[in-house]
Amino acid sequence: MSYTVLIVDDSSIVRRVIEKTLGMTHLDLNPPLTAENGAEALEVLKDHWVDLIFLDINMPVMDGMTFMDHLRANHALQDIPVIIVSTEGSVERRSRLEQHRIHAYLRKPVTPEALVDAVSTALGSGN
Amino acid sequence: MQSRPRWAAEIEEEATDRRDGAMNDPIRDAIHVTIARIMEDWGMMLVDPESDPFAHYRADESFYVARIRFHGVVDGTYSLLCQDPFAMQLAENLLGMEDAVSTAHIEDALKEMINVLSGNLLTETFGVDTVFSLTPPEIRRANLDDVQDFRSGRAFNYLADSQPLQILFVLDSDEETTHAD
Numbered sequence: 001m002s003y004t005v006l007i008v009d010d011s012s013i014v015r016r017v018i019e020k021t022l023g024m025t026h027l028d029l030n031p032p033l034t035a036e037n038g039a040e041a042l043e044v045l046k047d048h049w050v051d052l053i054f055l056d057i058n059m060p061v062m063d064g065m066t067f068m069d070h071l072r073a074n075h076a077l078q079d080i081p082v083i084i085v086s087t088e089g090s091v092e093r094r095s096r097l098e099q100h101r102i103h104a105y106l107r108k109p110v111t112p113e114a115l116v117d118a119v120s121t122a123l124g125s126g127n
Numbered sequence: 128m129q130s131r132p133r134w135a136a137e138i139e140e141e142a143t144d145r146r147d148g149a150m151n152d153p154i155r156d157a158i159h160v161t162i163a164r165i166m167e168d169w170g171m172m173l174v175d176p177e178s179d180p181f182a183h184y185r186a187d188e189s190f191y192v193a194r195i196r197f198h199g200v201v202d203g204t205y206s207l208l209c210q211d212p213f214a215m216q217l218a219e220n221l222l223g224m225e226d227a228v229s230t231a232h233i234e235d236a237l238k239e240m241i242n243v244l245s246g247n248l249l250t251e252t253f254g255v256d257t258v259f260s261l262t263p264p265e266i267r268r269a270n271l272d273d274v275q276d277f278r279s280g281r282a283f284n285y286l287a288d289s290q291p292l293q294i295l296f297v298l299d300s301d302e303e304t305t306h307a308d
Contacts, residue, residue, distance in 0.1 A: 010263070011242075013221050013235045020223065058242070060263050087246025090258040108243045109169030 003123050004049065005032040008041040008067065009056040009085070014108075018054055018085070021115045027123055038067030045077055052103075052122050057086040057093070065093075068100040081122045085110055154296075157251045158283050162294060165244055171220040172287040180277075180284040180291035184210055190269035191234075193241040197249055199259035203298040205245040207237070208269060208277045213290035238264040244294065 005022060007015045015034050022029055033048055035041035039062040041053070053071075057064035064084065072078050081103040088094065094105055104118040159176060166174040177183065184190075188210040196204050211233075218228045218236040241264045249259050276282075282293040 011235050011239045012232060013218070013239050016222055016232075058261050058263065087243055087261070089246055089250035089255055091255050092258050108246065109165055111168070 002028045002030045003051040004030045005052045005054065005119070006035065006041060006044060006048075006050040007032050007054045008035045008038065008059070008064070009054070010036045010059040011056075014056065014085070018115065021112045022119065024112060025116050025119055027120065036061075038062030038064060038070070041067055042070055045071075050080060052119060053080055053082045054085050055082050057084065057088050057097075065096070068097065068102075072100050083118050083122060085115075154252060155283070158248060158294065158296065161247050161251045162244065162283070162285065165240075165247055166285075166287055169221075169243060170217055170240065170287070172216070174285050174287045174292070177284045177286045177291065180282075180286070180293055183286060183289075183291040185212070188212060190274060191237055191266060192269035192273040193237045193264055193266045195241045195245045195264040196262040197245060197259045198262075199249075200253070200257060201298055201300070203296065203301070205241060205248065206276070206295040206297070207241050207244070208274065208282070208293040208295070209237070209291070213287060213292055216288060216290065234266045238266050241266075248296070 007018050009015050009018075019032050019034075022032060033044050033050060035044050037059040041055075042062075044050075055064045055067065064086065068082065071080065071082070082100070084097055084102050084105045085108060086105075087108045089107060097105060103122045106114055106118060163174045166172045190208060190210055191214050192206060192208050194204055194206045196202070214233045214237055215228060217240060218233045221236055221239075222228060222232060242261065245261055245264075249257075253259070277293045277295060281297065282295045285292045285294070
């Protein structure tokens with residue numbers, strides 16, 4: 001079974017680094033889908049099924065928090081595992097995100113090992 | 128809305144002391160440690176403090192300036208100044224040498240750098256119990272006024288893989304005090 005990952009980040013660098021790191025996993029992954037903000041990500045999700053979402057928080061147009069509100073309110077999308085990749089460090093913000101049942105919270109800068117571990121547990125275990 | 132803790136005033140006072148030339152070991156040390164960790168772990172560059180970065184800047188290279196604003200119990204701006212060789216090296220390190228590095232990649236690399244630095248520096252300085260909002264980072268070619276800001280003596284100065292790099296941390300209250308003088 002091939003998995004499809006959606007990478008949501010306004011930085012082309014971050015999207016590329018995550019994409020390259022995904023190539024280091026042992027999982028069978030399709031070429032990842034990408035979006036530069038939450039609004040664009042919701043458009044992608046209208047046309048594509050994804051098995052996992054990497055999500056930044058601070059993005060223009062629609063930030064990660066607002067995207068999570070939309071995602072979890074959508075019955076068809078609410079169970080997609082989400083891994084947050086963010087510079088956010090506050091306990092309050094992280095707590096709010098965890099209320100949205102995120103799979104993992106990775107603080108930037110993220111090591112390749114931490115990314116691989118997070119995606120492997122999110123997909124490899126069947127989540 | 129968060130109440131303003133007493134230590135926020137202390138941070139502002141310390142920033143003013145730094146502006147006035149006094150040594151501020153806790154903030155400076157936190158910034159040194161964080162920048163070194165970020166640049167080595169993420170940027171894959173070795174970083175050393177440098178007393179005179181302007182002795183290392185090249186006359187034939189342009190400058191980039193990147194800025195990000197933060198809002199919370201205190202408001203302010205993180206800025207960085209560098210030249211093309213550093214910016215190119217950073218983008219190449221992040222993307223891997225096999226990828227062609229474009230101007231867009233370079234600018235994205237610098238924006239991400241100031242984003243990652245700021246998030247970590249705010250946590251290191253103010254703790255995990257304090258919430259800050261960060262604006263989207265801005266990147267552009269530096270003009271003379273930008274470069275002059277980094278000559279003011281308030282910047283934290285480094286060589287990253289022998290390339291000069293400067294970080295400026297300015298609180299809005301610091302600027303208000305300066306303009307009131």
